[in-house]
Amino acid sequence: MAKKTKLTAYVDPLVHRALKITAARQGLKESEIVERALKVQLGLDAVEASHELTTLTADEAMQAAVDEVRAYRRTHPITK
Numbered sequence: 001m002a003k004k005t006k007l008t009a010y011v012d013p014l015v016h017r018a019l020k021i022t023a024a025r026q027g028l029k030e031s032e033i034v035e036r037a038l039k040v041q042l043g044l045d046a047v048e049a050s051h052e053l054t055t056l057t058a059d060e061a062m063q064a065a066v067d068e069v070r071a072y073r074r075t076h077p078i079t080k
Contacts, residue, residue: 007034 011019024031039045054061 004031009034 019030019033023033026033035043039048056064
């Protein structure tokens with residue numbers, strides 16, 4: 001498990017109540033609900049999902065991206 005950092009935040013009482021209810025219904029800690037929500041809001045959930053979808057190494061992924069850019073530029077030359 002990754003090391004966690006403590007976060008203190010002030011929220012509207014209705015938001016806090018909804019957080020408590022959601023956590024209880026899902027059998028999760030409030031911090032787990034908050035972390036999930038933050039990941040979605042910050043786009044980190046998409047990053048994590050994309051990592052799970054590929055078997056490429058970082059170098060292979062970079063090379064594939066470079067190849068795609070070069071292929072695009074061959075068919076779409078820049079003109080002024």
